[in-house]
Amino acid sequence: MSEQSSAVPIAKISLAEKFAAIDDQWNPRVVGELNGQHVKLVKFIGAFVWHHHEKEDELFMVHRGSFRMEFRDRAVELAPGDILIVPRGVEHRPVAEKEVEVLMFEPATTLNTGNVVNERTVWKPKNL
Numbered sequence: 454m455s456e457q458s459s460a461v462p463i464a465k466i467s468l469a470e471k472f473a474a475i476d477d478q479w480n481p482r483v484v485g486e487l488n489g490q491h492v493k494l495v496k497f498i499g500a501f502v503w504h505h506h507e508k509e510d511e512l513f514m515v516h517r518g519s520f521r522m523e524f525r526d527r528a529v530e531l532a533p534g535d536i537l538i539v540p541r542g543v544e545h546r547p548v549a550e551k552e553v554e555v556l557m558f559e560p561a562t563t564l565n566t567g568n569v570v571n572e573r574t575v576w577k578p579k580n581l
C-alpha cells in the first residue's frame with residue numbers, strides 16, 4: 454500500500470446509519486465533500502417552498518420512500534434509486550406525502566431555499 458497524501462481519512466459512508474441518526478426534517482446534513490461540492494442527506498415530509506438557485510444545479514436521489522418534484526409546468530415522481538438533476542434557474546418544489554430520505558449533491562455554496570429566505574432556510578448545514 455502506498456502512503457496516503459490526503460489529510461482526509463478514507464472511510465465508507467453508510468446511508469442507512471446516517472439517515473438513522475437524523476431525527477428531524479427539512480434539515481440537511483453534510484456527510485461528504487469533494488471538489489467544492491457537498492453530499493447532503495435530508496429527511497422531509499410535506500411541501501417545501503417554491504424556489505430556484507441562480508448558480509447551482511442540484512442532484513436529488515431517493516434512498517427510502519418517495520417524493521414528487523414539482524415544476525411550474527409539470528411534476529416528476531421519484532422512487533428509491535431514482536435520481537433527478539434540477540438545473541440552475543429552474544423553479545422547483547419538493548413534496549412528500551410520507552417521510553422520505555433523500556441524498557443531495559450540489560455545490561457547497563447552495564442555500565437550501567435558493568432565492569427565498571424563510572423559516573426553512575438553513576444557512577450552514579451541520580456535518581453528520
Ligand code: NI
Binds near residue numbers: 506511545565566
Ligand atoms: Ni432547490
